[in-house]
Amino acid sequence: MTEKDKEIIRNLAKRVAEIADLPIMEERKEIWKRHHNLERVRPMLLIFPENSWHELITSLECEDQLAKSIEWSLKTKIYYYENIHDDTVIEKTYIVNKAVWNTGWGLQPTFVPSSKQSGAGKFYPVIESADDLKKLKFPEVIYDEDSSLLRFEQTQELIGDILDVKLKGMRTISFHLMNLYSKLRGLDQVMIDMHENPKMLHDAMSFIEEGHQRIINQYIDLNLLSLNDDDAWIYPGGNGYSYELPQKNYDPEHIKPLDMWATAEAQELTLVSPEMQWEFAIQYEKRLLERFGLAVYGCCEDLTKKLDYVFRIENLRQVNISPFADVDLCAKDFPKKYIFSWKPHPSQLVGDFNIKYIRENIKHALDVTKDLVFEIVLKDTHTCENHPERFTIWSDIARELIEQY
Secondary structure (H helix, E strand, O other), X not given: OOHHHHHHHHHHHHHHHHHHOOHHHHHHHHHHHHHHOOOOOOOEXXXXXXXXXXXXXXXXXXXXXXXXXXXXXXXXXXXXXXXXXXOOOXXXXXXXXXXXXXXXOOOOOEEEOOOOOOOOOEEEOOOOOHHHHHHXXXXXXXXXXXXXHHHHHHHHHHHOOOOEEEEEOEOOOEEOHHHHHHHHHOHHHHHHHHXXXXXXXXXXXXXXXXXXXXXXXXXXXXXXXXXXXXXXXXXXXXXXXXXXOOOOXXXXXXXXXXXXXXXXXXXXXXXXXXXXXXXXXXXXXXXXXXXXXXXXXXXXXXXXXXXXXXXXXXXXXXXXXXXXXXXXXXXXXXXXXXXXXXXXXXXXXXXXXXXXXXXXXXXXXXXXXXXXXXXXXXXXXXXXOOOOHHHHHHHXXXXXXXXXX
């Protein structure tokens, strides 16, 4: 890493430290804790540029690869504060993630990517019959301690006097059982199997659930779990600030699932009945989620008619209401013991950028959820059509309306 790279990184780190020290950041953390404790302080707001980031941060100055990755991370934090006026908390930390992976499930989906950037690819099934399930294997977790410690030491030496550099293990715990199996079997065939071959589908889901249970156990045995009651990304879009986590008697040297958030979803089953989503997905996800302290359910699937089954998850704290859900019906009789996490449609950032519609859409959601613990999370933003100012304008509109509630 050149001296020029080091200077660029250190200057960015100093700016992040300045932002993190602002009183508003401590205020936001406290409000998030109250919010996750089911107190309606005010509607909360989060915005995730996701695949649009390359349209917001268009160039990097560093040459070294490690320096580039740190530069990117620090610039996103600064961009959040300066241009996106949501409730994102900028911490005075820099996280180095442990190098952790697993050996896979014995079969790899055949995937042909799109020729277009961010285009839709195609999967070809590799499980063609029940006999092929015998080819599945339980994943083995691998932790590369040497490379993890090396990256931590390098980063610590570079900016450890400016930011609190921390080495962290697994913090984002999310379960995507149906997603995994659909890639191996083919989504159309999964749908057919629900009717024609339910035993095969149950056998597959049971195996995949058991595999995930074993992965969790390996995380515990290898001491790879880290607390996520902070600015950790909680799938599909949130943070983990909490009064309730970790458990009061937790061991900071050995984090357990009960000290953490976990999430699950089954977007592939949007078009199936509530009963089938329970039978082939939620009941399996439920057992995984209930090993953890608090749970979040849902992503882009429409849960309008499926909420009663989602509410069966004992440790559920938050439900994600997708852009395709009926906000009015979801809000009606929605229990106050859960957080209503609403995802506006990200297409609002493209096309003619209809500010009148954006305002009406957000206001309507605020109106029908005015008695609930409510948050707005704009995500799945694959492009802003090279108009980064749209994120600022959208966040300002949402903030203005939120202040009225």
